[in-house]
Amino acid sequence: MYVVMVYDLEADRTQKALKIGRRYLTHVQNSVLEGEISEGDLSNLKNEIDDLLKPGESTIIYELSSDTLLNRTVYGDDPTEDQRFL
Template structure:
């Protein structure tokens, strides 16, 4: 599946969440990631994310699609990702 992940963390947990997200997805902008991920890898990610988060203070939002082809992406301004294409 193809996902876009957005997180909002308290300052003291941002670095840990950033490192975790980079292991699973491609960074595209501050606190925003995208990429292909299997159901198993996503479940693994969420278990690890919950160990970092305080659910009353932090959030992770996932936008899911079966494939990237069903999602149109438009960037206005400078794109922060260094990737030409998302695999």
């Protein structure tokens, strides 16, 4: 499936979330990663993020079936070079 992950951690801890996310997904914006992921990897990712978070911090994971993302538009500077989307 395809997932979009958005994290919001204390400023000095954001790198920890990014480091975990990058092992599974592509970093596309300041606090956003996305990409195709297997059920097993998604389960691991969720567990690692859940263990990481402290009170006041949050992470949202949107799970999409791979063919249901209708459109993805980037306004401004796109940090990702590849536009491998529908």
